[in-house]
Amino acid sequence: MEEESGAVFISMTDEDGKEVILEYIDTLEYNGEIYQAFFPAEVEGEPDDPDAGLIILKTVHENGEDLLSTPDTEEELEAVYDLFMEQLFAED
Numbered sequence: 001m002e003e004e005s006g007a008v009f010i011s012m013t014d015e016d017g018k019e020v021i022l023e024y025i026d027t028l029e030y031n032g033e034i035y036q037a038f039f040p041a042e043v044e045g046e047p048d049d050p051d052a053g054l055i056i057l058k059t060v061h062e063n064g065e066d067l068l069s070t071p072d073t074e075e076e077l078e079a080v081y082d083l084f085m086e087q088l089f090a091e092d
């Protein structure tokens with residue numbers, strides 16, 4: 001992860017092979033798994049995506065490494081999304 005003015009950013013490659021920059025928002029644990037929330041970072045020279053929203057990724061351990069993956073089911077994604085929303089709005 002890369003820090004810039006207090007914010008933390010990561011770079012990932014999406015399923016289409018395009019590099020995506022994400023801004024780290026928060027981490028939480030749910031059912032023994034670790035999840036991280038991100039927002040797509042604004043990239044200079046590229047138009048903002050009005051449909052871009054919170055991106056939730058799960059930490060998985062493979063071959064001794066921590067990797068980020070999408071949640072396995074829609075139900076898992078919805079449950080974790082709701083928890084992140086509660087946590088984010090509770091901080092306001």
